[in-house]
Amino acid sequence: MFRYDQGFLGARTVNHRLALHLSLCLRAASLDFALLAIFYASFLIGGCPACKPGQNCPVFQPAAHVYRSTRDISAGLMAQCMSIRSIHVKVIASAIDDVELISSAVSNLLHKEAELEITRSKSYHGAMQTTIEGSAKRRRDVKQVANNFPRSFFNDLINNELERRIDDSKFLHFRLDLQEFVKGNIVLVKGNGRRHPVKVRMKIESYPGQDPLTEATKFLSGLATQTTEKDEPSITGS
Numbered sequence: 022m023f024r025y026d027q028g029f030l031g032a033r034t035v036n037h038r039l040a041l042h043l044s045l046c047l048r049a050a051s052l053d054f055a056l057l058a059i060f061y062a063s064f065l066i067g068g069c070p071a072c073k074p075g076q077n078c079p080v081f082q083p084a085a086h087v088y089r090s091t092r093d094i095s096a097g098l099m100a101q102c103m104s105i106r107s108i109h110v111k112v113i114a115s116a117i118d119d120v121e122l123i124s125s126a127v128s129n130l131l132h133k134e135a136e137l138e139i140t141r142s143k144s145y146h147g148a149m150q151t152t153i154e155g156s157a158k159r160r161r162d163v164k165q166v167a168n169n170f171p172r173s174f175f176n177d178l179i180n181n182e183l184e185r186r187i188d189d190s191k192f193l194h195f196r197l198d199l200q201e202f203v204k205g206n207i208v209l210v211k212g213n214g215r216r217h218p219v220k221v222r223m224k225i226e227s228y229p230g231q232d233p234l235t236e237a238t239k240f241l242s243g244l245a246t247q248t249t250e251k252d253e254p255s256i257t258g259s
Contacts, residue, residue, distance in 0.1 A: 104160070104163070104226050104240065105163050105167065105223045105224060105225065105226065105240070106158075106163070106224040106225075106226050107156060107157065107158045107163065107223070107224045108131075108156065108157045108163055108166045108167075108221065108222070108223050108224075109154070109155075109156045109221070109222040109223075110127050110130060110131060110154065110155050110156070110219065110220070110221055110222075111152065111153070111154045111219075111220045111221075111222075112127060112152070112153045112154075112199065112217070112218075112219050112220070113150055113151070113152050113153075113217055114150065114151045114152075114153060114217065115148070115150055115217060116148060116149045116150065118151070118217070119203070120139070120151050120153065122203050123153055123199070123202075123203060124137055124139065124153050126202050126203045126205070127153055127155050127219075128155070129169075129205070130166065130169055130202075130207075131155050131156075131157050131162070131166055132157060132162045132165050132166065134162075135155045135156070135157065135162070136155070137153060137154065137155045138152075138153075138154045138155070139151060139152070139153050139154075140152045167244060169207075170207055170244075171207060172244065172245050172246075172247065173245070174207055174209065175241040175242070175244045175245035176245045177209050178195060178209060178241060179238060179241050179242065179245070181209065181211055183234065183237065183238065183241075184234050187225065187233050187234055187237060191224065191225045191227055191233045192222050192223065192224055192225070193222070193223040193224075193225055193237055194220070194221070194222055195209060195210075195221055196209070196210040196218035196219060196220055196221070197209065197210060197218060197219035197221060198210050198218065198219075199217055199218055199219055202219045225237050225240070
């Protein structure tokens, strides 16, 4: 505070200090929200702030190594609105198949913490067979599995009788070529395919009044149009 004998100059000094104090408070508040703003901008457009703190230009620019068009952003948001609840993978191996190799490939497609269920039994004709199964049910695990598929695979899936692959319980069924699968490649089996394919079952998340086929098409299209570094049909090293 200032003494009365300081006159007008003292009053100006106090006002200046008060203005400075308010300025610092407002700046601190703005910085408090800066992290939240950066998070949402980065989440939606993969960007980072292009201006320095204190500048009145909240403009965000894409990172140098990432480019996402408006189409990619829209597809990403659409894919988030509808998702897959779970993914189940099943392989029935014959007596001459390499169970360890197949199990490793299934683990690579799923996630590191996936627990596989391996059971031995006799087939209808009496021959010994081994069933290898694994699932992803947590949202982050399902997302990781979806990212292990190449983007082109989803287009291939949409264009190959997608309506026949969805059952009344809203499960999407498709099969992968086992020989390519153990090599780390994801190849869709078309038609009758091979005798021992990799069977994949995805639970489509849809609600009453929604058509599962329409929702599945939207979701798969959103995944297919997302720009990622992994565009080759390989799951090696997942």
